[in-house]
Amino acid sequence: MQLTPIMDPQALNRFLEADFPQLHTDGKVFEVMEVGPGTVVMRLMPNERHLRPGGTISGPTLFALADVGAWCAVLAHIGPVALAVTTNLNINFLRKPEPGPLSCTCRVLKLGKRLAVVEASIFDENDDDLVAHATATYSIPPR
Known part of the structure; x- marks a missing residue:
């Protein structure tokens, strides 16, 4: 299956800022870095709010x-369909991430x-270690 993206990282980041501003309540920590055929790479720059006791990023x-x-x-x-919603998400936590930037390849x-x-x-x-793996299903509203 070859999918062609219709939004680039800049368009996705603008959409997040305009339609999902609560994502950046404590500063901009989520950012779309790359978009390709069937893929997106998102970066998280965690702050104190994202940490848990034990010196790791929270689940x-x-x-x-x-x-x-x-x-x-x-x-x-x-495209920018704000009402596409999560219907299921399963996650496996594989190892403890140290506080610092994380990359999510989807x-x-x-x-x-x-x-x-x-996925x-x-x-x-x-250190390029896989810290978590998830699969998610989204419901797409009718056009």
């Missing part, structure tokens, strides 16, 4: 990164008229 923060990154992968290929596995399925792999940018 809810990793979940949010997977969800927002996968949602952006869908939007990159269908790959669209299926893009239908009503549903999209995306999200979260890496620690400082």
